[in-house]
Amino acid sequence: MSSSSHPRVGFRETLGIIKRAFSISIRTKGKASMLVSILGFPAALLPAAIALLLRSFTDSIQSLTQGRAEIRQSFMLLGLLILSYLVQTLYAQAQLYFSERDTFNTQRFIKEAIIDCTSHVEYKYIENESDFREKLLFSEQFGGIRVAGSIQQVILCVQYLISFLSISFILIEANTVLFLILLATSIPAVILSIMQKDDEYKSKTKGMKDGAMSVHLFYIAAGANEHCRSMGDLRFNNIFPWVKEKWKAVSERYLREKQTVTKKYVLYNSIADLLRNGVYIAVMLIIVRSIYADPALGLGLFALVYTAAGQMQTITAKLFTGAARFFGDIPYMKDFFDLQDTAAEKLENRPVTIDEPDIVFENVHFTYPNSPEETLRGITVTIRKGEKVAIVGRNGSGKSTFIALLCGLYKPDTGSITIGGRNAADHLRAIRNTLSVVFQNFGRYETTIRENIAISDSSRAASDEAILSEARKIGADRIISAQPGGPDEEVGRFSKTGNNLSGGQWQKIALTRAMFRSGAKIMILDEPTSALDPMAEAELYRNFAEFTEDKTTILISHRLGITGIVDRVLVFEDGRIIEDGSHAELMTLGGVYKKMYEVQLQNYR
Ligand SMILES: Nc1ncnc2c1ncn2[C@@H]1O[C@H](COP(=O)(O)OP(=O)(O)OP(=O)(O)O)[C@@H](O)[C@H]1O
Numbered sequence: 289m290s291s292s293s294h295p296r297v298g299f300r301e302t303l304g305i306i307k308r309a310f311s312i313s314i315r316t317k318g319k320a321s322m323l324v325s326i327l328g329f330p331a332a333l334l335p336a337a338i339a340l341l342l343r344s345f346t347d348s349i350q351s352l353t354q355g356r357a358e359i360r361q362s363f364m365l366l367g368l369l370i371l372s373y374l375v376q377t378l379y380a381q382a383q384l385y386f387s388e389r390d391t392f393n394t395q396r397f398i399k400e401a402i403i404d405c406t407s408h409v410e411y412k413y414i415e416n417e418s419d420f421r422e423k424l425l426f427s428e429q430f431g432g433i434r435v436a437g438s439i440q441q442v443i444l445c446v447q448y449l450i451s452f453l454s455i456s457f458i459l460i461e462a463n464t465v466l467f468l469i470l471l472a473t474s475i476p477a478v479i480l481s482i483m484q485k486d487d488e489y490k491s492k493t494k495g496m497k498d499g500a501m502s503v504h505l506f507y508i509a510a511g512a513n514e515h516c517r518s519m520g521d522l523r524f525n526n527i528f529p530w531v532k533e534k535w536k537a538v539s540e541r542y543l544r545e546k547q548t549v550t551k552k553y554v555l556y557n558s559i560a561d562l563l564r565n566g567v568y569i570a571v572m573l574i575i576v577r578s579i580y581a582d583p584a585l586g587l588g589l590f591a592l593v594y595t596a597a598g599q600m601q602t603i604t605a606k607l608f609t610g611a612a613r614f615f616g617d618i619p620y621m622k623d624f625f626d627l628q629d630t631a632a633e634k635l636e637n638r639p640v641t642i643d644e645p646d647i648v649f650e651n652v653h654f655t656y657p658n659s660p661e662e663t664l665r666g667i668t669v670t671i672r673k674g675e676k677v678a679i680v681g682r683n684g685s686g687k688s689t690f691i692a693l694l695c696g697l698y699k700p701d702t703g704s705i706t707i708g709g710r711n712a713a714d715h716l717r718a719i720r721n722t723l724s725v726v727f728q729n730f731g732r733y734e735t736t737i738r739e740n741i742a743i744s745d746s747s748r749a750a751s752d753e754a755i756l757s758e759a760r761k762i763g764a765d766r767i768i769s770a771q772p773g774g775p776d777e778e779v780g781r782f783s784k785t786g787n788n789l790s791g792g793q794w795q796k797i798a799l800t801r802a803m804f805r806s807g808a809k810i811m812i813l814d815e816p817t818s819a820l821d822p823m824a825e826a827e828l829y830r831n832f833a834e835f836t837e838d839k840t841t842i843l844i845s846h847r848l849g850i851t852g853i854v855d856r857v858l859v860f861e862d863g864r865i866i867e868d869g870s871h872a873e874l875m876t877l878g879g880v881y882k883k884m885y886e887v888q889l890q891n892y893r
Pocket residue numbers: 415416656657659663681682683684685686687688689690
């Protein structure tokens with residue numbers, strides 16, 4: 289993936305990128321749109337035809353005034369001219385209509401490609417890989433559009449080429465020297481356009497991080513997406529001015545970088561335009577002089593050169609800038625494909641069933657990508673089938689990291705993790721089928737309560753009874769029955785009635801969702817009571833056995849009340865397990881756990 293410097297893409301790689309882009313682009317473009325584009329090839333001859341018709345029409349009018357021609361011929365030519373203009377206009381409208389449809393398809397393709405990428409890539413890219421999210425945004429804004437539009441860009445270039453050749457032919461016939469002058473004076477504009485594309489890419493990639501940061505800060509300030517939850521924080525801690533200032537500073541820096549290129553090329557392009565217009569006027573003067581010297585050339589020649597020279601300048605610019613744009617787009621396309629090629633998780637096709645899900649960590653060391661220090665420093669532990677284990681420890685001691693490795697989100701640097709004798713890294717699908725997890729940052733889905741719960745297991749019928757029997761175990765049934773629509777009540781910010789749940793209610797729904805997964809034999813709960821009130825927490829503890837059934841259960845909690853009802857407590861410190869035993873054993877041991885427990889007890893008293 290390219291970053292701030294302009295990547296040099298080799299010839300073979302360029303061909304590969306073009307081939308890939310075309311195949312996507314053809315799929316993105318609908319059949320009707322493709323037909324319209326192909327009709328553009330004959331339509332590309334219209335500018336030349338119009339120039340020729342104009343010449344004949346002007347000549348016929350001139351002859352008419354001199355009494356040398358019939359009026360019928362002039363009418364016929366006028367009719368043909370009107371028809372040509374009509375076809376040209378209709379074609380332009382059809383192109384506009386289909387280009388809107390293409391834009392919609394393109395947007396859909398890009399968004400799908402990004403979703404596929406984020407759902408398949410190795411998890412480390414999502415959380416840790418530097419710039420990954422910025423690159424996603426960059427590709428969404430620039431790369432995808434170029435990939436999806438690549439075939440259209442080439443079709444346009446071929447159309448311009450047809451127009452260019454036909455107009456050139458007419459002009460050479462009329463006056464070769466004038467043609468050469470027109471062609472030569474188009475060259476500066478072409479060179480400028482190639483340079484501009486190159487500079488634009490450099491400036492855009494250089495500003496990629498600022499661009500992403502500016503969107504991020506704006507979303508925070510505007511309360512978009514999940515940021516709506518921190519609006520209170522923003523207001524009461526007076527954070528709005530800070531976010532606004534930061535957003536302004538970053539977006540101004542981003543804009544300044546972009547404007548440097550724009551300013552430079554506005555100046556250059558104005559000079560190139562002045563040159564082109566000067567030459568155009570000179571060409572017209574030359575042709576007027578020739579007709580004045582030799583009236584037999586006819587006024588039609590003036591009409592022809594007037595039209596064709598203008599067309600020639602426009603089409604030459606379009607042709608060469610179009611071609612320059614296509615080749616200038618290759619680095620953007622490469623970035624898009626690099627993203628699509630980011631290493632994906634390796635999921636087995638036929639996951640085995642894990643019957644005896646003993647969990648074994650053997651001397652596991654782990655360092656987060658780009659982190660200078662190890663987070664887990666030699667974890668060795670066995671959790672037997674059906675055991676209920678609580679993990680406790682200070683903030684940052686490695687508890688969630690332990691869970692992330694157990695879930696196969698990361699691979700250990702050294703050591704091994706097995707579940708039911710299967711290596712976690714090689715059996716991701718089997719392990720995911722075996723686990724049911726409630727993460728600290730659980731999802732809140734904008735749909736009905738029923739779907740929020742049943743989404744975790746499509747193989748299970750989402751009947752009222754199935755939903756309620758799981759919900760009952762942690763008291764979520766009361767949330768459901770309090771809704772006007774029962775389980776079919778839509779919840780969330782976007783729901784019809786704006787009926788949103790509280791943080792604790794959402795947490796209960798997330799817990800019910802985890803229980804709804806029928807095949808899961810291991811349940812992992814990361815801070816499952818963080819948003820629950822004391823009564824709800826006590827209810828969960830009371831129903832713990834029913835709630836977790838015979839499933840192996842691993843539970844992270846800072847509230848040590850839970851440790852009394854589990855079989856075993858693991859105490860983490862600085863990436864190691866420093867104490868391991870039942871609540872009673874650890875209290876007798878008199879170590880870190882006892883200290884933590886007593887501090888908490890004292891606070892309650
Ligand atoms: N995605 C990440 N990339 C880099 N470092 C990380 C990442 N996640 C956590 N860390 C670091 O790893 C260490 C352990 O974090 P972890 O989240 O496992 O701790 P924890 O015990 O669960 O903490 P808490 O009780 O606060 O939830 C911390 O120092 C943290 O900064």
